[in-house]
Amino acid sequence: MTNSFSIHHLPGRTIQHDGNPYLFFSGTAYLGLPQHPAFQQLVIESIRRYGTTFGSSRNGNLRLAVYEEAEAKLAASAGAGAALTLSSGMMAGQTVINWLRAQKALFIYGPNTHPALWDSPTRVLPALSFADWAAQLPEQLRWSDARDHTPGPIAVLVNSLEAVRSEFYEFSWMDQLPADRPILLIVDDSHGLGVLNVGAQGYGRGIWPQLPGKRRDHVRLIVTASLAKAMGLPGGVVFSDAHIVAELRQTAFFGACSPMPPAYLDAYINAEPLYVEGYNRLQRNLKQAETLLLPTGLFQHAPGYPVFFTEQDDLYAYLLRRGVFIYSFAYPTAADRANTRIVISAFHEPADVQQLAERVYEYCDRIKTNSPYI
Structure with missing residues (x-):
């Protein structure tokens, strides 16, 4: 070691x-x-306004507008329909996983998928390269559909890239997914957000713009990410369409968790x-x-x-x-x-x-x- x-x-x-x-x-x-003096100064000024934390449910009867303002900015930056912030990337992933369990989803995992998206602490992942796994996925989904009779959607869970070994993933296989059952593609983009796919705002939008098939009715996208990496913020985020984000917000898992400190989101709004x-x-x-x-x-x-x-x-x-x-x-x-x-x-x-x-x-x-x- x-x-x-x-x-x-x-x-x-x-x-x-x-x-x-x-x-x-x-x-x-x-x-x-985190090391930039001007960014640190923005956080200091925001702490004077919002304090060090907000010890309340986001679904309470007193709400801080900065959350919705920052989430709208995050969603627009990524190109997603909506965004929801949480206290960490792990919490963002597990909020989605708990929501999928309630949907009685069938979980199918890609290689090296981040533990934030695991549905079990002992989850076993495929021992394949990502390319080999993706090539087999359409047939695997058809076979799973034939043997599995749960009423929920198929949830395909992957990383946006192999961050440890520095390898980009290719997502054209999405267009080959079967269209006879609802599919949710859940992507952990913790290491891509802020770095990948530079947009009009001048820094990385993350994986969302790279995902093909996102307008196909039977494949809906959810992207989760830690904000504590390139974005320099102690929290996490979920990107999806407005309907899914609204459903996540109404879950007990989200309503009962403490939110990320509002001062950091206020600093984010002013730090472009x-x-x-x-x-x-x-x-x-x-x-x-x-x-x-x-x-x-x-x-x-x-x-x-x-x-x-x-x-x-x-x-x-x-x-x-x-x-x-x-x-x-x-x-x-x-x-x-x-x-x-x-x-x-x-x-x-x-x-x-x-x-x-x-x-x-x-x-x-x-x-x-x-x-x-x-």
């Missing part, structure tokens, strides 16, 4: 541990919002220039990292995505001894193999990426010469 660090400050370009500085290429703050700035800085850093790192042949990387995955797990220890901290730990459970990857963020400077690349090239040279990793 990879050794972990405990620190007492927010990670940014660097972290400090035992008095030593390390360049930081991990985490999921892709747009660098900072999101655009973060996206542009991320693209600059990504282009530099792709130019420098990909020729090594060490990394699997989806073009334009801020993750560089490697099978060389000892790269973590090598870089750590040279003042560079990258992502490497078992996920999603402690029993899983460590995933080693480099994460690029908007808060990096060109000199940081250059120094990272120099250390990686040194590692590659030692592999070629069979030199010890010291």
